[in-house]
Amino acid sequence: MVAFRNTDTSQRTTGLLLRCVLYSLLALGLIIVDKRYDHLGRIRRFLSVVAYPVQVAVASPFDGWNWFKDSVTTRDALRADKAKLEAELRVAQFRLQRYEALEAETQRLRALRDSTAGVTDRFVIGDVMDVDLDAFRERVLVDKGAGDGVYVGQAVLDSGGVFGQVARVGQLTSEVILVSDPAHAIPVQINRTGLRTIAVGTGDLSRLKLPYLPTSADVTVGDLLVTSGLGGGFPAGYPVGTIAEVKRDPSQSLADVDVRPAAALDRSRELMFVWLKPQAAEVLPQPAAPKPSAPKPPAPKPPAPKQAATNP
């Protein structure tokens, strides 16, 4: 039995049509202004603070449950975790031994090529909030916002690889669009061959695709894809995924290539917001004394014109 508690039996509501038209025009105006112009950015940033309590209220039971689960783990489980982490740390440290030397070498080589693309400067860790955004878009809400210096277009990584980039910034929170969103594309390069292309999201968390590779391209299952750093948004050399499947149809000019993302897109709780170094050449360490026979490396360009530009 569906019964309304019907108290208002008036036949007419005054000006329903008028109010409907007014509100609709207002909404249409908002859509156009939000889409076409950037004026709403600041308003939006502060409106998102209004939405924050609702989001926190929804996320808090899940946070509480996680905290509870953490607090009642047994000693054995903690010991097992500790042993596992120590083993991982040993491996990581072993791999890190050569890192400093390699980093310096990379920067020297980059400086020779005048390439400044994609050197990471610093990063901040943010937590994914337990809140669902749009069901049909691959986005997550993270608890770092403009107040922490996060900006639109910033690269976001997790412990496995590239996670996505910042799509919208609020004062306290920001929305991160995942690499698997159909509207997301990222410049990549196949690590084995250096072949550059673009990886596009599919809407499926476990799959990206490379739609712009010719049938004859040298790509095989298992190849590692890394960011190429072209376009300037992402730091270079971070893993994006591995090739999962290559379908070559001789009658087509482009191959059909599927990629398994390297980041744990459905499981990561902690994300890294990365800031790129503005100019790699400026932080170049002093090169070691060159061998007498070797040609002298080109002297770094005097920064005079730049200073003139920055100090009017």
Add this chain to the structure above:
Amino acid sequence: MMHDNRIRRFPMLLSALVALALAVLPLPSVLEPLRPDFLVLVVFYWCIESPRAGGLGLAFVSGLALDLVHGVVLGQHALALTLMGAWATHLRLRIRVYSVLSQCLTIFLLLTGYQFVLFWVDGATGNPVTTFSRWLAPFIGALLWPPLVNALSMRGRT
């Protein structure tokens, strides 16, 4: 009458807030496209039961709140909810006396219209979502309508 309206506002706002929270409650990603539009149903209910207590204003503000928490272009849900809220208000006298089945069918129609406006704005602003699953939410919403009406009209009765 003034006094009457003031009494009704509190349950209205409370139910809208709860529905907004349900709209962002994390679900497993398999179930996510099936999530019914709770807030839309609640707005329809208030439009039909007491249009003069809030009605379209509630619809517009709820739509803006949905835009914010979903992170889409500002005004999208507001437009859809305003249009369909006005339609529900227009049909309210008929809906109140409909049988359960007819009510569900009407609500299904309204929810589909709501999804269609969202779909249209998505396309017009350049990021269309063409998956079929977005048309499943109206089914579930319509099935949820009778229990929701009963729950909301039970308030305050002992």
